[in-house]
């Protein structure tokens with residue numbers, strides 16, 4: 001846990017000791033937070049629907065689409081966890097407007113203060129709603145490499161989003177950098193409820209952070225898992241395979257993917273991912289061994305995957321190109 005370069009993993013210095021103690025003291029007769037008792041499964045709400053997938057754990061399912069005016073960046077999953085003394089938000093969707101709708105969805109289920117906004121990684125469809133939570137005085141939390149990544153890419157993300165969505169859908173959107181970062185596993189306390197932050201080595205990106213609700217063992221994996229939506233490689237394909245293999249060692253009753261259903265079983269989720277990534281690796285290696293070019297690789301590699309994923313043409317060629325650049329130096 002780091003804030004302004006200070007603090008040790010596991011110590012609440014980054015959040016302020018007083019606040020952390022406040023969380024710990026707020027323990028008395030744990031009852032299920034507002035909304036959590038109403039009907040186990042479907043708590044779909046009007047505009048920005050959220051599903052309660054476990055006691056006090058809510059997920060909004062984003063559409064499988066590219067940024068457009070009519071979806072205002074609502075194209076990835078996001079969610080929140082309700083503790084006894086506060087709420088932790090996990091990803092904020094892809095615009096100020098979408099983040100604001102997530103905030104309204106939270107307010108329909110609980111009036112507890114929003115304490116943390118945690119980003120699973122740097123991508124715009126997961127972070128551009130952050131600004132909607134500035135009014136709550138939250139800590140913005142991310143992987144230790146998130147700030148650097150957003151500093152490098154932020155302006156480009158903003159101009160691309162503005163162009164794709166138009167001024168109206170984009171209005172109010174800005175980059176909000178993390179105020180608290182994790183470079184090793186650390187716990188956030190929401191009051192009788194803990195979230196474990198689990199930073200990963202380079203995989204989907206170089207700043208992937210998993211979050212596990214320790215009460216229900218619900219694991220938010222961000223874009224380490226895509227389901228239905230073609231995976232997007234922006235880190236290391238070999239690293240991603242490694243992280244996915246190690247995922248099996250993490251205790252989890254259910255996972256929340258960055259794109260796909262509100263929840264999945266880990267095994268069901270990681271199998272197609274590994275099949276896709278390993279197919280790309282195998283074909284790209286073969287093409288490199290035959291002195292093939294990057295263009296040949298983009299046209300030929302892992303084409304058997306085409307029918308199995310949505311938005312294949314929007315992401316696959318770029319994945320192969322990134323994999324080629326990584327694997328040609330083996």
Ligand SMILES: [Zn+2]
Pocket residue numbers: 121123204223232258
């Ligand atoms: Zn992503």
